[in-house]
Amino acid sequence: MNVSSLPFSVVISALSPDGTIATAPGGSVVTVDGKWTFGTATSTGGNALLLNGTQAAGGFGHEYHVLNGGKLYTFTANKFWYLWGGSWTQVAAPI
Numbered sequence: 001m002n003v004s005s006l007p008f009s010v011v012i013s014a015l016s017p018d019g020t021i022a023t024a025p026g027g028s029v030v031t032v033d034g035k036w037t038f039g040t041a042t043s044t045g046g047n048a049l050l051l052n053g054t055q056a057a058g059g060f061g062h063e064y065h066v067l068n069g070g071k072l073y074t075f076t077a078n079k080f081w082y083l084w085g086g087s088w089t090q091v092a093a094p095i
Helices: none
Strands: 021-023 029-031 034-043 046-051 054-061 063-067 071-075 081-084 088-091
Touching (some): 029 071, 034 054, 054 081, 054 088
Antiparallel strands (some): 071 081, 081 088
């Protein structure tokens, strides 16, 4: 079988380790869910939070933090913390 003729591609990215911080607008992190980047749309919370290029559950934030065993948190421009678990849940400061 000629692998180069398969109709798909696989991209493998290393997971961002605990303690990784990425700041809008240009930062990014990788979790088990995929690659997290920031979009150009903004709100009082910061920039749009993108998972694999698509806004994740309407979230906005200023920083990504990978903590506590690879969990993704965002810190917003208006100083709130949220944890990703398929949607954003407001939480106490994890650090």
